[in-house]
Amino acid sequence: MQKINVAIIGWGNVGRGCKRAISETKDMRLVGVVRRPVSLYKNKEELQDTNVVSDISELKDRPDVALLCVPSREVPEKIKEYHEQGICTVDSYDEHSEIYALRQEADITAKVEKCVSIISAGWDPGTDSIVRALMKMVSITGRTTTTFGGEEGGRSMGHTVAVKAIPGVLDAVSLTLANGRGQHKRRVYVVADKKVNTSQLEKQIKNDPYFVNDPTEVIFVKDINKYNTLHHEGEVERTAQEVAQKYQVSGVNPEFTANVMVAAARGAINLKNREAWGAYTLLELPLIDFLPGTTLKEKLEGY
């Protein structure tokens, strides 16, 4: 069996998770990691068995698919960049209200360049989106609520990245806590640059698009390690008169997000092999395309 050549773009927590996830598959192989040059020599040990380059063209083996493990805001531009080189992409783009627009935009370049992109293939949006669709099949009426973080709170990767990008923030972690009936609140721990006016910085965080719609508490701390975590958890619920459903997931957020991206990479290549070029969300693809295995019979085992 010819393995799928995969490149990881970006070396944050999700990128690390993708390396582990690829190593757990039998049908993929990591051809390299693309990082910004500035960080080339950090964390050398964890990458000592891996080709690390600052541009994908430097990789010896051409990747079939690029896993975009970069902040959501950089995703649209990266998709275009890789499409132009005929490389499929997978991302976990998390700005819910922009997903349809991004899908439509990526669909155009994907079709022109004869490649495939899977958009928003993470946890939520991503597999939780599949769960919400599934729950609508099981229960025609009813209301679906999605709750993250429980009482203790869990790390939101998107929100953490958004806070860290604000000038004056040296380090940060943004926790999401359940706030009743599918509502949430945010708790942000921030190590601020000493030169910065913290009350102004607090306002800036609260007005960021990632935070402006939820009650947000900003706590300035000296050391982030005490508050830092990669754990997150969530629950999707739907209840109607005749049936109640609940789906729960908990664990190391970037690790399970990476698992989903790697499954989506398999899906992208299956589609490309069928010449079904274009951009897709997870709902637009048969789940069987994400599963390992070569024959239909094998994939339907345990159905």
Add this chain to the structure above:
Amino acid sequence: MQKINVAIIGWGNVGRGCKRAISETKDMRLVGVVRRPVSLYKNKEELQDTNVVSDISELKDRPDVALLCVPSREVPEKIKEYHEQGICTVDSYDEHSEIYALRQEADITAKVEKCVSIISAGWDPGTDSIVRALMKMVSITGRTTTTFGGEEGGRSMGHTVAVKAIPGVLDAVSLTLANGRGQHKRRVYVVADKKVNTSQLEKQIKNDPYFVNDPTEVIFVKDINKYNTLHHEGEVERTAQEVAQKYQVSGVNPEFTANVMVAAARGAINLKNREAWGAYTLLELPLIDFLPGTTLKEKLEGY
């Protein structure tokens, strides 16, 4: 919008559930119920607003899709019968080990007759199969277990139908109870014909293919009503080092099974409209095909 014409084949609990489910959709319309002639005049009230016939050819409006609400053992033959008339079918065939074979068999006649069949589109197999595939995306390693019935037990429709089909059984209900680590036991309440040797009947039940692999308790009772229930519940779990997942469903089993079948009917017609004739399991179709709505944008709302 032109509505999808749906016929219900069989008037048991699932058939009744399908009538309710169709009435909750905006894109489908019930054109009639096909029943055995012998039962034509029972339960008149619940069918007084419905065309009831003993053969589908008697229906005034031709159905686009037939929901096969008959015992699993009758499904293969019914699929063929409706394919020959160019009518799509949906079933909730539950013999796990035979699903692949049935799909392959139905695929042939569906392609010849230019129609679409969705196989095993119930709860389990069905939406639980989707959940198991989803859980493999979220967690590459780990083991998935499916448990039904909890400690109290729930009604297995397939097992109940199987017991009722045994000569000498006047009425019955078969409960499935969790028995640890994805294992199950069965408890069967039976009203037996007085002329029957109950110890022989008990052996026959325990040796039936539906029961032979699980510890089974057979209890003979005078009146089934005290023990009868339509409730069932189940749990799919998968745990790996980095992530734990759980999906729970509980409620009126034939009602939520019917919801899934009706969603699958929509999927069948979407496929037929794309001329993608053939037979499919739920894993082979994009979930978006099962959702109500006309535009992609609308269907991706809340993604």
